[in-house]
Amino acid sequence: xxxxxxxxxxxWGPLYTAVRDGLAQRGWRAVGMTLAAVCLTAxxxxxxxxxxxxxxxxxxxxxxxxxxxxxxxxxxxLSLFVPALDLPVWGALGQILVVxxxxxxxxxxxxxxxxxxxxxxxxxxxxxxxxxxxxxxGFGLPASDAQVVxxxxxxxxxxxxxxxxxxxxxxxxAALVALTMVGECVIEPNLAGKEHLAAVVAAVVLLAVxxxxxxxxxxxxxxxxxxxxxxxx
Numbered sequence: 001x002x003x004x005x006x007x008x009x010x011x012w013g014p015l016y017t018a019v020r021d022g023l024a025q026r027g028w029r030a031v032g033m034t035l036a037a038v039c040l041t042a043x044x045x046x047x048x049x050x051x052x053x054x055x056x057x058x059x060x061x062x063x064x065x066x067x068x069x070x071x072x073x074x075x076x077x078l079s080l081f082v083p084a085l086d087l088p089v090w091g092a093l094g095q096i097l098v099v100x101x102x103x104x105x106x107x108x109x110x111x112x113x114x115x116x117x118x119x120x121x122x123x124x125x126x127x128x129x130x131x132x133x134x135x136x137x138g139f140g141l142p143a144s145d146a147q148v149v150x151x152x153x154x155x156x157x158x159x160x161x162x163x164x165x166x167x168x169x170x171x172x173x174a175a176l177v178a179l180t181m182v183g184e185c186v187i188e189p190n191l192a193g194k195e196h197l198a199a200v201v202a203a204v205v206l207l208a209v210x211x212x213x214x215x216x217x218x219x220x221x222x223x224x225x226x227x228x229x230x231x232x233x
Contacts, residue, residue, distance in 0.1 A: 015106065015168040022105035033109045034101040038093055041081045041153070045089045048082065057082055058149075065127040066146035076124050077117060082151035095157045103160045106168060112160065115206055119159025122202035123195030124150065130194060138189070145191045154192065155199040162203040 022030045044061065047053035061078035083092040103112040127150060133140030158181060165174035178200045185193040 011170050011172055015102070015164070015170055018106045018168060019102055030105045031101040032104075033112070034097060034104050037081060037096050037100055041083060041092055041096060042089070044078075044081055045083045045092075048085070061151060063124055063150045064147060065131050065150070069128070072124055073121075076121055079124075079151045080116060080120050080153050080156050084149075084152045087152070092153055096153050099157045099160050099164075100153075103164050106164055115160055115163050115203065116153075116156035118206060119199035119202045120153075120155045122159075122198040123155040126195055126198035127191060130191075141191060141194065148191050150191065150195070155195050158196045159199040159203040159206075162200055163206060166203075166207055 028035065044057055048057035061075055061082040063072045063075050063079045065072075081096075083089045100112060100116070103115070107115070127141065127145065130139065130141035131143060131146050135142045158177065161177050162174050165171070165177065181193070181196045181200055185197055
């Protein structure tokens with residue numbers, strides 16, 4: 001039992017401390033963007049389920065590989081917050097609340113949005129490459145996937161989870177998320193699963209970008225306090 005607790009503290013301790021301190025210092029303001037994203041997702045879910053709103057949501061936030069690239073790029077940012085019609089909306093809302101919330105506290109709003117968009121964009125671009133390659137070899141996709149509506153926060157959630165976990169020392173958890181995505185593709189090699197793998201790749205690439213590797217504000221303040229304490233002593 002002690003060994004398990006020690007492992008848990010080592011794996012998740014820094015991440016837990018960052019989230020706890022962020023909430024203690026700023027309260028709900030620490031997750032203001034996340035709460036706005038949850039409300040936007042719920043609103044879009046409501047609108048797209050109305051006869052008068054379905055086509056509007058499709059026009060502003062629906063992405064298909066068969067559409068022109070410029071149009072897909074224009075719609076991709078909002079597509080993060082359009083829940084898939086064939087999945088329960090509470091799943092999308094829960095993913096955003098938990099993963100986006102943790103990321104916003106630990107990384108800040110700008111970096112959270114950059115990583116979320118990059119992960120989603122990686123999936124959007126992969127779909128076009130995969131369809132061009134074709135279904136052979138395991139990397140490609142069937143031509144019919146070009147007509148699949150590609151929306152929802154799942155790719156962004158996967159990318160953020162891998163980035164935040166690795167960034168805060170939860171390396172086993174980050175690897176587990178990545179391996180789960182690989183398993184998803186093996187069990188059901190569809191467009192969604194392969195886009196999730198593309199999101200993992202995007203997160204790994206972003207981990208190497210210096211501006212995103214920089215220490216978060218919470219850790220920076222902690223180091224500053226340590227230096228002041230040492231000087232005072």
